[in-house]
Amino acid sequence: MVLTDYEKALLNGDYGQEAKQLLEIMIKVAELNEASDLVDVEHVMIGNTGMLSIGGETGINFLVRLADSGMKFRVPTYTNVVSIDVERWQEMGIPEEYARTQLKSVDAWRRMGAILSLSCMPMLSGIVPRYGSHVGYSDSAPVIFANSYFGARTNRESDIIVLAAAICGRIPNFGYHLDQNRPGQILVNIKANLKEEADYDALGYHVGRIVKDRVPVFKNLNQDVSTQSLIQLGAALAVTGTVALFHAFDITLEIKQDPYLYGEKNIAEEIEVTDEDIRATYQELNTTTDPKIDLVYIGCPHCNITKLTHIADVLDKKQISKDIEVWITVPNVVRELAVRTGDTQRIERSGAKVLADTCAIVAPTGILGYRSMATDSAKARVYMSDFGLNVRFGTTDQCLEAAIKGYWEVNHA
Numbered sequence: 001m002v003l004t005d006y007e008k009a010l011l012n013g014d015y016g017q018e019a020k021q022l023l024e025i026m027i028k029v030a031e032l033n034e035a036s037d038l039v040d041v042e043h044v045m046i047g048n049t050g051m052l053s054i055g056g057e058t059g060i061n062f063l064v065r066l067a068d069s070g071m072k073f074r075v076p077t078y079t080n081v082v083s084i085d086v087e088r089w090q091e092m093g094i095p096e097e098y099a100r101t102q103l104k105s106v107d108a109w110r111r112m113g114a115i116l117s118l119s120c121m122p123m124l125s126g127i128v129p130r131y132g133s134h135v136g137y138s139d140s141a142p143v144i145f146a147n148s149y150f151g152a153r154t155n156r157e158s159d160i161i162v163l164a165a166a167i168c169g170r171i172p173n174f175g176y177h178l179d180q181n182r183p184g185q186i187l188v189n190i191k192a193n194l195k196e197e198a199d200y201d202a203l204g205y206h207v208g209r210i211v212k213d214r215v216p217v218f219k220n221l222n223q224d225v226s227t228q229s230l231i232q233l234g235a236a237l238a239v240t241g242t243v244a245l246f247h248a249f250d251i252t253l254e255i256k257q258d259p260y261l262y263g264e265k266n267i268a269e270e271i272e273v274t275d276e277d278i279r280a281t282y283q284e285l286n287t288t289t290d291p292k293i294d295l296v297y298i299g300c301p302h303c304n305i306t307k308l309t310h311i312a313d314v315l316d317k318k319q320i321s322k323d324i325e326v327w328i329t330v331p332n333v334v335r336e337l338a339v340r341t342g343d344t345q346r347i348e349r350s351g352a353k354v355l356a357d358t359c360a361i362v363a364p365t366g367i368l369g370y371r372s373m374a375t376d377s378a379k380a381r382v383y384m385s386d387f388g389l390n391v392r393f394g395t396t397d398q399c400l401e402a403a404i405k406g407y408w409e410v411n412h413a
Contacts, residue, residue, distance in 0.1 A: 001027060002037055007168055016069040018062065022164035029161060030172035038170035039177060042129065043076040044136035045122050046114060046166055047159025049105040057101060059159070063108040066167075074169035077114045078122040080139055081302075081329075082106060083362045085355045086118065092355065093368050114166075118357035119331035121145070121231060121302040126333070131253055134177055136165040140238035141301040141379070145231055147245040151253040153177045156244045176245055182254065183262050184217030184247045186210075187270040192278045194222065196395040197307070200229040201378035202281040203273060204236025210271060212241045217255065217263045218248040225251065228307050235301050236378040285378060285393035287385045291407040293392065295370045296352075296399050297360040299329030300380035305337050307396070308354070312343035314400050320351035321406030325370070332356035352403065360384060374399045374408055 009015065010023045030038060049059045082102055085092060089099045110116060117125040120139050129135050129152035137143045138157045146152040155175040157165070165171040175181055188207055194200060207216055216237070230251075237243040247255040247262050255262040298311065311328060320326050328347065330338070335356045338344040344354050360373070361383045373384055374392040376399050381391045392399075392408045402408045 001030065001035075004170075007038075007170065010168060015071060016066075018066050018069065019071055019167055022160065023168055025160055026164040026168070026170075026172060029158075030174070033172060033174040035172040035174040037173050039134050039173040041075055041136050041165050041169060041171045042133040043078065043127060044162045044166045044171075045078045045080060045127070045139065045142055046109065047080060047138040047162050049080075049082065049159075060101065060105040060108070063105050063112075067108040067111040071112055071167060073113045073166040075166060076127075077109075077112075077166040078117040078119075078125065078127050079106075079109050079114050081118060081120050081359050081362055082357055083364060084358055086357045087332075088353075088355065091353065092363070094364065095367070098364065098367070112166075117331060117333075119302050120300075120359060121304075121331065123150075124302060124304050124334055125331045134171060134173075136162045136171045138162045140244070141231065141235040143244050144234035144238050144246065147176055148234060148247065148252050149227075149230060154244075156238075156242070182245060183215065183266045184255070185214040185266055185268060186216050187263075187267050188216045188218050189270060189272045190218060190220040192273050192275045194225075194229075194278070197226065197229045197232055198376045198378075198393070198395045199278060200225070200233040201236045201376065201393075202278050202285065204233045204238075205240050205285065205378040205382075206273065206277055206281045207271075208237040208240030208243055210241075211237075211243060213243065216243065216246045217267065218246065218251075219263075221248045221251060223250050226306070228304050231301050231304075232377065239379045239382050282393065285381050286391070287381070288372065288390035288392065289410075290372065290390055291410055293324055293372050293374050293402055293406075293408055295360070295365065295373045296324060296326045296403040297329075297373055297375045297380055297384075298377070298396060298399060299327070299355075300359050300361060300375070300377035302359070303328060303330045303334065305334050308334060308338050308347070309341070309343050311352075311396065311400065312338070312346040314397060315350040315352060315404075316346050318350050318404050320403045322351075323406050324403050326350075326352035326403045327355050327360060328352060329355050329359045365389070374402045
């Protein structure tokens with residue numbers, strides 16, 4: 001494998017033992033995947049060091065050592081969510097010691113030169129990957145959105161690989177970095193009437209289990225589908241399968257440029273999705289029949305400004321039940337935009353909280369005492385039910401209605 005002079009210096013230990021170990025791991029991953037080289041990476045989204053992530057406090061201490069050594073990121077490096085809203089963690093009820101430990105990782109990222117987007121969807125914070133560019137993401141939602149919507153090149157990289165990529169500016173060249181691995185493999189013929197954003201969650205949840213790790217091609221998706229719906233479709237595909245790329249006729253870039261190559265040539269199977277499939281998936285996504293709810297959670301992946309305005313319109317001049325907490329999570333730049341439009345204020349006058357930097361999946365909901373939840377996110381439903389919460393799944397408006405009434409309307413599901 002051909003290495004640059006800088007990479008050789010890293011391997012020689014000139015930049016510290018931690019940096020040397022990171023590049024050694026990257027080279028080993030490249031060798032195991034039969035990559036002949038590393039490629040320049042345009043930017044990365046650094047992996048999760050939330051307190052509840054795999055790395056946890058150990059990962060945070062590793063970042064601190066890197067920052068203490070004087071290490072700097074060589075490419076634009078955006079950051080994933082952490083376990084708290086870094087400005088409003090007290091309002092979430094987070095214990096101070098927990099928050100202080102988590103904030104160490106944010107400070108370490110800052111000292112290494114990261115762009116503190118603190119979002120699972122950094123595209124909403126100004127990171128727009130170029131068509132065909134090599135990027136490095138680890139969170140499954142931006143991986144599939146960058147690959148599919150923008151036509152960028154990334155695998156579902158591990159946290160350690162994107163950290164190494166941020167430091168050396170290179171990434172192993174295999175998988176979806178290679179053009180030959182990107183054509184569609186299974187055709188998904190949509191015969192369902194998809195109206196709500198949550199319908200696309202249900203679609204992704206249903207299809208992901210069928211296609212597993214193959215590249216699905218969607219036929220007959222509404223060409224006017226919202227960007228937020230496509231974000232949620234991708235997140236759900238990735239959580240029930242290991243999907244990292246999809247194409248949609250007349251919508252996504254690669255298939256618009258070459259419909260035959262990406263939508264026909266390698267298709268080995270076709271499936272249909274009907275209204276009945278979507279209804280059955282809604283029912284399956286509800287893990288409880290209990291109408292009781294402690295938490296209503298919207299924003300997995302993070303909401304864009306359009307969705308936040310819709311939520312503000314629904315909650316305007318209404319009041320959240322005193323027995324329910326409502327979290328709406330967004331990138332911090334989106335929250336600030338919504339402050340300027342007045343949407344954040346309209347939402348929070350109802351009693352709901354517009355939180356940035358975090359999401360319910362990585363926040364310490366168990367410590368905070370939540371036991372039942374309503375959400376419009378299939379991804380959040382999967383993770384939160386695995387954490388032991390009873391979950392109601394429905395549309396955004398159904399979730400907000402439940403927050404106002406104080407319970408889940410039984411006839412919803």
